[in-house]
Amino acid sequence: MEHFVEIIKAIAWPVAIVWVGYIFRTEVRQLLGRISSLKYKDMEANFDKQLAKAESEAKSITVTKKSTEDLSQTEQLLRIAEVSPRAAIVEAWTLIEMAASKKGLKAGVTLPRTSPKMIVDYLQLSGELPPNSIEIIEQLRKLRNQAVHMPDFAINQSEAERYLELAAKSAAVIGATES
Structure with missing residues (x-):
């Protein structure tokens, strides 16, 4: 059970970042469009x-x-x-x-x-x-x-x-x- 909790801790932030990026994908595209x-x-x-x-x-x-x-x-x-x-x-x-x-x-x-x-x-x-x-x-x-x-x-x-x-x-x- 401890290994399972450690795995969840390890992938929580990457999954959260990908999820937030997916939700705000249009805003992220607009932001990337300003990069020169x-x-x-x-x-x-x-x-x-x-x-x-x-x-x-x-x-x-x-x-x-x-x-x-x-x-x-x-x-x-x-x-x-x-x-x-x-x-x-x-x-x-x-x-x-x-x-x-x-x-x-x-x-x-x-x-x-x-x-x-x-x-x-x-x-x-x-x-x-x-x-x-x-x-x-x-x-x-x-x-x-x-x-x-x-x-x-x-x-x-x-x-x-x-x-x-x-x-x-x-x-x-x-x-x-x-x-």
Whole structure:
């Protein structure tokens, strides 16, 4: 009988925690949705810190003009961010891809859209962008990869909106340097 009591004592807290987690599962999901960093074994991702670093570097970049098409796309992305911040980040990266593709086509270069890394490499090799722009685009690529490839990684709406702003600014810088 003593062994039975010891077993009950040993499993009481874990069972209680699982039971409370089950009862409040919707609240727990909402709480986990607010998490912007994740650490698992040797891998750690902190979206907010990396985004802040890219923003601080982007302050030195000035964009001369924004087309009405760019504003329309940005507005659409902001609407997507309200529903799914992760999807908005993935779509925001396409602004950079499209700007790089247009730049390559005008320069007579065929730019394969096989990987985001190839796009960054092409932009770096073109030599028309300032080095700090390339660094920002590379950081945006890494953040996009985290959003895409880390299923437990959650991004909130404000972080997605900040990412969208940087992606739109980077795409405008790439477009402004068109040949």
